[in-house]
Amino acid sequence: MTRYGQLRWAEVKVGLLVLVALTILVTMIMSLEEGMGLPGSQHKFRAVVPHTQSLKVGAPVRMNGVDIGNVRQIAIAQDTPKVEITFSVNRDVAAHIREDATVTIRPMGLLGDKFLEILPGTPSKPPLAPGSLLVGQAENDFSGITAGASATIENLNNAIREVQQILASFSQGQGTASKLLTDPALYDRSQRVIEKLEVASDKSIALLDKVDRGEGTIGRLVTDKEIYNRASQAVKELTDLAARLNNRDGTLVKLTDPALYQRLDALTGRGEQLLNKMESGQGTLGKLVTRDELYTRADKLLSDVEALVDDVKKNPTKYFRFSVF
Numbered sequence: 001m002t003r004y005g006q007l008r009w010a011e012v013k014v015g016l017l018v019l020v021a022l023t024i025l026v027t028m029i030m031s032l033e034e035g036m037g038l039p040g041s042q043h044k045f046r047a048v049v050p051h052t053q054s055l056k057v058g059a060p061v062r063m064n065g066v067d068i069g070n071v072r073q074i075a076i077a078q079d080t081p082k083v084e085i086t087f088s089v090n091r092d093v094a095a096h097i098r099e100d101a102t103v104t105i106r107p108m109g110l111l112g113d114k115f116l117e118i119l120p121g122t123p124s125k126p127p128l129a130p131g132s133l134l135v136g137q138a139e140n141d142f143s144g145i146t147a148g149a150s151a152t153i154e155n156l157n158n159a160i161r162e163v164q165q166i167l168a169s170f171s172q173g174q175g176t177a178s179k180l181l182t183d184p185a186l187y188d189r190s191q192r193v194i195e196k197l198e199v200a201s202d203k204s205i206a207l208l209d210k211v212d213r214g215e216g217t218i219g220r221l222v223t224d225k226e227i228y229n230r231a232s233q234a235v236k237e238l239t240d241l242a243a244r245l246n247n248r249d250g251t252l253v254k255l256t257d258p259a260l261y262q263r264l265d266a267l268t269g270r271g272e273q274l275l276n277k278m279e280s281g282q283g284t285l286g287k288l289v290t291r292d293e294l295y296t297r298a299d300k301l302l303s304d305v306e307a308l309v310d311d312v313k314k315n316p317t318k319y320f321r322f323s324v325f
Helices: 003-034 142-171 175-182 184-213 216-223 225-245 251-255 258-279 283-290 292-314
Strands: 042-049 060-063 066-076 083-090 102-107 114-119 133-138
Touching: 042 102, 060 083, 083 114, 184 216
Parallel strands: 042 133, 060 114, 102 133
Antiparallel strands: 042 083, 060 066, 066 083, 102 114
């Protein structure tokens, strides 16, 4: 081969090498635009969210704060007005995404950039198959917070206006509260009440002074040591009495004996039987209680005895004779 042919072959090889390099570079650039890494080393998934919150294609996909992929495509879903997001994640991380995994669109900061956060789900669940659909939501960004703050500020302005109206009514003497502040008669009545309270306070102080000096019944109760000693002695006696009552050999403890209770119960039963017999007229006591003729005869006998005693008092000689010889 001539020297000219060798140069042409070298130029062809350089051209082929440059062409291959350019092809690889273009492929990598296209892959970076659609997502990180080469297409063969990633798995694609889909997610449905109500709103993208300005999420862009190429935005990072993170899990536990680590970038694991990129957003590939954002479009309106076919069956619903919600947004369908197609994203890719690294193949070695896809196995950690479970069937109950969800996604959330979150802001990176205050500048408006967003990223897709994957919540992997329950570890005990089986892995999610590539191409599956996840349900997601979007967090409120700074603009949403600003809108909420605007509503809060508006409510605060309304409250300030209402306070201003109340203060204006105060200054004009309208309402009960304003009369409490501006009515002279109410001030005079309050002054009289305060004076009466001061008099009552002085009397209370004087009464406490008497108590402190031991004057009066309360003062003696407070200052007399003898009353304290007597009360202490009474408490001690009550304590001793309680100790005696709790003594196992005491009378009250013996009264709690089941045998004694049974005897008392039997005695009560016999007493009830006796009363029943008396009510039914059985026995001597029963007849005395229930038969009226015995009462009549006893009453007649007492009347005869009383008549006899009266007659003896009037005519003792009729029943007694006295003789000297």
